[in-house]
């Protein structure tokens with residue numbers, strides 16, 4: 001039985017440290033989590049985000065906003081980015097050129113001594129660390145504190161990857177192409193769907209030996225040995241999968257999403273953002289604009305960029321397209337696309353944001369009527385929370401699995417390119433280029449009156465309402481957030497054994 005908390009424990013704030021991986025898709029939700037946890041119970045919790053210097057500058061605006069009111073205590077604690085041969089200030093996926101991405105993963109491996117030193121020196125009451133940082137479970141055990149794993153992707157893709165990994169021996173070595181691989185062991189109930197995925201759409205670690213396939217067992221063991229898992233999802237989005245996940249994949253699971261809330265004022269998060277595009281959106285009719293964005297690091301070939309540009313032009317729809325700019329000339333195979341002549345042709349109905357858009361604010365804008373996305377989990381969740389129907393164009397890693405949640409299970413979107421239209425693959429060199437005609441047909445067809453958007457819209461509006469109630473007082477995510485704080489307070493009061 002847990003020992004009673006001493007008066008000293010009750011007065012002292014719970015000091016929770018957060019260690020995000022080096023990618024915006026991880027940094028953003030973990031920073032938002034740190035801020036929300038501190039704001040949920042300001043007199044009980046103080047958050048510290050442990051990051052490298054360039055990543056600190058990405059999260060600083062969010063932290064400043066959260067602390068400005070004086071209601072939340074959130075600190076940033078920098079540590080040096082490991083020397084892996086990247087240029088100054090390049091410390092995350094997306095900032096590094098594609099050919100150097102491996103260096104970012106290498107830096108994650110090399111961060112172990114710095115993480116251990118920080119935790120030993122500061123002795124927080126709990127640590128929430130990203131999936132790759134498996135060693136934090138060991139150092140937390142040594143210090144007698146809880147280690148939670150932060151998962152930036154939801155229960156459905158996690159279960160699918162776990163279950164596929166269990167049958168990996170049957171997948172590796174089979175012909176990669178379009179042959180369907182059934183995902184075993186997905187839960188039943190109302191949401192039961194047989195999930196089968198062509199081998200070409202499975203993440204690399206499931207079909208061949210790589211760094212992650214070698215590490216997977218260790219990451220899982222650290223997750224299961226830890227205190228629990230915090231997942232950026234909400235129960236009503238994927239209830240059967242959350243229940244199953246709670247049963248098999250964590251000692252304690254907390255579903256606290258959507259961590260990042262759609263808000264018209266959410267500018268400056270994860271990057272500078274171009275707030276001008278919000279003024280432009282305000283000149284457009286309600287639900288008329290297609291927002292096009294492929295996240296923070298995935299790359300397109302120059303040929304694909306050209307087809308996409310021509311397709312958007314030919315769709316005759318109004319659109320806002322975020323084109324990421326590479327930091328490195330040699331890497332920027334897509335730097336000159338779209339060109340000025342194209343921009344003149346679409347002027348008035350098409351706007352390009354080069355760099356970073358304030359995505360949460362864009363999705364919350366009433367003029368946005370659809371989101372053409374790569375199905376990064378944050379984007380999927382943000383679309384669901386904002387009530388914006390989705391057109392899916394997955395590119396890498398688990399995005400093809402997320403797509404199935406969007407189009408088949410929760411049914412708030414449609415694919416840009418169906419099976420049979422061409423080869424879709426997580427490996428860019430294997431994938432067919434999606435032609436402009438297919439892009440135009442998919443976008444225009446989705447947006448037309450009576451098109452597939454209308455059905456998706458009914459579903460996504462329902463989901464948005466459920467996402468809103470999930471984070472409101474007594475909603476499922478609100479309760480999980482408070483249960484997390486209570487459990488951590490209890491662990492501290494009980495002493496090292498609970499960790």
Ligand code: UDP
Nearest residue numbers: 025295296297322356357359376377378379
């Ligand atoms: N994002 C943004 N502006 C951009 C591009 C991305 O604010 O121009 C945010 C987006 O809202 C999401 C995150 O960056 O929170 C991207 O995460 P996601 O999981 O969707 O994709 P990833 O970048 O990890 O592939």
